[in-house]
Amino acid sequence: xxxxxxxxxxxxxxxxxxxxxxxxxxxxxxxxxxxxxxxxxxxxxxxxxxxxxxxxxxxxxxxxxxxxxxxxxxxxxxxxxxxxxxxxxxxxxxxxxxxxxxxxxxxxxxxxxxxxxxxxxxxxxxxxxxxxxxxxxxxxxxxxxxxxxxxxxxxxxxxxxxxxxxxxxxxxxxxxxxxxxxxxxxxxxxxxxxxxxxxxxxxxxxxxxxxxxxxxxxxxxxxxxxxxxxxxxxxxxxxxxxxxxxxxxxxxxxxxxxxxxxxxxxxxxxxxxxxxxxxxxxxxxxxxxxxxxxxxxxxxxxxxxxxxxxxxxxxxxxxxxxxxxxxxxxxxxxxxxxxxxxxxxxxxxxxxxxxxxxxxxxxxxxxxxxxxxxxxxxxxxxxxxxxxxxxxx
Numbered sequence: 001x002x003x004x005x006x007x008x009x010x011x012x013x014x015x016x017x018x019x020x021x022x023x024x025x026x027x028x029x030x031x032x033x034x035x036x037x038x039x040x041x042x043x044x045x046x047x048x049x050x051x052x053x054x055x056x057x058x059x060x061x062x063x064x065x066x067x068x069x070x071x072x073x074x075x076x077x078x079x080x081x082x083x084x085x086x087x088x089x090x091x092x093x094x095x096x097x098x099x100x101x102x103x104x105x106x107x108x109x110x111x112x113x114x115x116x117x118x119x120x121x122x123x124x125x126x127x128x129x130x131x132x133x134x135x136x137x138x139x140x141x142x143x144x145x146x147x148x149x150x151x152x153x154x155x156x157x158x159x160x161x162x163x164x165x166x167x168x169x170x171x172x173x174x175x176x177x178x179x180x181x182x183x184x185x186x187x188x189x190x191x192x193x194x195x196x197x198x199x200x201x202x203x204x205x206x207x208x209x210x211x212x213x214x215x216x217x218x219x220x221x222x223x224x225x226x227x228x229x230x231x232x233x234x235x236x237x238x239x240x241x242x243x244x245x246x247x248x249x250x251x252x253x254x255x256x257x258x259x260x261x262x263x264x265x266x267x268x269x270x271x272x273x274x275x276x277x278x279x280x281x282x283x284x285x286x287x288x289x290x291x292x293x294x295x296x297x298x299x300x301x302x303x304x305x306x307x308x309x310x311x312x313x314x315x316x317x318x319x320x321x322x323x324x325x326x327x328x329x330x331x332x333x334x335x336x337x338x339x340x341x342x343x344x345x346x347x348x349x350x351x352x353x354x355x356x357x358x359x360x361x362x363x364x365x366x367x368x369x370x371x372x373x374x375x376x377x378x379x380x381x382x383x384x385x386x387x388x389x390x391x392x393x
Contacts, residue, residue, distance in 0.1 A: 001179050003391045004166045006044065006142055012051040013108060017138030018044065018168065019155050021145040021371070022059035022076045030070055034358060037147075038079055040371060044144045044168035045084065045111075052108040056137050057088075058155045060118045060148065067119045077113045088113050094120045095133040103137050117155045124153055131158025144168025146175070149387025150375040160390035167391050170371075175388065177347060177368045178379050181314055185211050186345060190310035192303070192334065194219030195317025195352060198242040203381035204316060205249060214259045214310075216303045218295045218319035218330060222263050225250065231283055234268070236292040261306050265296030267320070267327060278326050294320025295330040304337050312345045313338060315353055315366070316377075322356045331356050339365025349376045 020041045025033045032038075048055055057080075064071040077090030088111045091099050095114075102112055114137075117123045122130035131154040135141065141163040143149065148156050149171070159165075167175075189212050195201055198221045205215070217225055223236040228246035253260050265282050268290040269275040280296050281287070295303075307313060315338060319330030335357060338346045346366045348357055351373035357363060370376040375385060 001175050001183075001388075003172065003175060003388065005172050006047060006166055006168060009140065009164065009166050011048050011053050011140060013053065014139045015054045015056065015103065015106070015137065016048050016140050016142055017056045017058065017134065017159065017163065018048070018142045019058045019145045019148070019159070020044075020168075020170075021147045022057075022073065023061050023147075024076065026075070030075060032075055032079055035079055035083070036358070037371060038076065038083060040170050041144060041168075042083065044142065044170060047169065048142070049084070049086070049109055049111070054103075054106040054108060055111045056103060057111065057113045058117050058134065059113075059145070060123070060153075060155070061116045062118075064116065064118055071116050071119070073113060073116050080111070080113065084111070086111060091115050094123075095130070095137075099137065117153075123155060124151075126152050126154050126158045128158060128161070130154045132162050135159045135162035138163060141165045142168045143387055143391060144170045145387070146171045147372045147375050149385040150378045150383075152386040156387040157390050165390055171388075171391075174370060174372060174376075174379075178349075178370060178372075178376065180345075181208070181312070181347060181380060182211075182382065186312040188213040188309050189312045190307055190314075191215045192307065192313060192315045192338075193217045193317055194221070194319045194331070195350070196220035196237060198224045198239055198246055200377070201317065202242070202245060202249070203383075204377060206252075207380065207382045208314070209249070209253060209258060210256060212258055214261065214306055215253070216261045216306055218263055218299070218303070218334075219317050220292075221317075222295070223292060225260075225262055226283065229262075232286050232288070233292060234286045234288050234290045236268075236286075236290075259306075261302060263295040263299035264302065265298045266292040267294040267296055267329070269293050269327070272321060272324075275324070275326065292320075293324070293327040294322075297329075300330055300333050303334055307334070307337065308341060310341065310344055312347075313341070314347050314349060314380075316349045316380075318352055318356045322359070328360075332360050335360060335362050336365060349380060
């Protein structure tokens with residue numbers, strides 16, 4: 001999919017309104033714990049800045065229900081100033097007289113950061129009046145927030161109704177990389193599928209199944225598939241209303257000649273909240289009162305023997321409750337292993353996937369790590385994201 005980008009338009013000496021995603025993780029004190037989303041925005045911002053433009057930045061942060069201080073973008077503004085080595089003027093409002101006045105006085109190569117766009121309740125309603133108020137601040141709109149482009153919000157979609165619109169470099173990169181999976185996968189093409197719910201992943205599996213060669217399924221969703229095959233999985237998380245759906249996928253894969261590899265052993269526990277017991281068991285020995293929290297060592301090796309032949313591998317979702325030290329092995333071992341496969345193209349997709357990769361320090365193990373979260377999953381399902389549709393309007 002090709003989209004118009006900032007290379008294709010005149011940005012010099014213009015007021016450029018840019019939608020980025022600065023929804024960065026923070027600790028209990030509000031300090032930024034990972035600035036990867038800020039770093040990802042640098043190519044677009046620097047390109048426009050180098051062309052003597054005036055930049056007005058927009059972003060959401062969290063899901064505020066009111067104008068709470070913890071959701072303000074002050075620390076994002078400070079970090080932007082540090083990275084760019086240019087003073088970023090952070091506004092206390094999203095729109096209004098103060099913002100309009102500040103923008104009118106901007107000089108070339110200056111940057112203004114608007115307050116969290118979700119502080120205005122009209123944002124999530126894609127209110128045309130609010131969209132126009134935002135649009136009046138710029139002469140050109142650049143959407144660089146792929147990760148927010150599945151939202152039909154004012155700062156993502158509405159502004160595009162009032163201004164010439166194009167994509168930033170991060171948006172372009174996401175579309176290019178993910179389109180390789182949909183349009184031109186290299187074979188053998190393997191999906192390493194994890195996560196808890198079949199219901200949230202079924203769209204990707206169904207869309208990609210005809211293109212895939214094999215699927216390795218771990219994580220909580222594996223238990224729904226195993227239950228569909230008649231196995232006892234104790235008190236492990238399963239989606240009862242998705243058992244029939246899992247049967248359909250297994251049947252469809254069989255008809256298409258696609259192999260689905262499921263775990264045969266697990267690390268189990270008595271509780272995910274306060275685990276007192278932890279042991280490795282085979283599937284046939286699954287106790288009725290225990291919970292599966294990670295795939296076991298035999299399954300890890302089985303998955304590795306499958307993945308080693310992959311020329312393109314899509315990784316979507318962890319293999320277990322990786323946030324807890326005792327149940328991270330499956331995710332850690334397999335993610336690390338992906339980086340050791342020669343001549344393979346590895347794409348990581350989904351919020352939990354990228355969180356695990358960052359937690360384990362494995363950023364250099366993947367060819368591409370999508371920052372999109374929900375937007376990435378919807379794109380891979382073949383859906384037209386509202387924000388991207390506006391780029392081609």
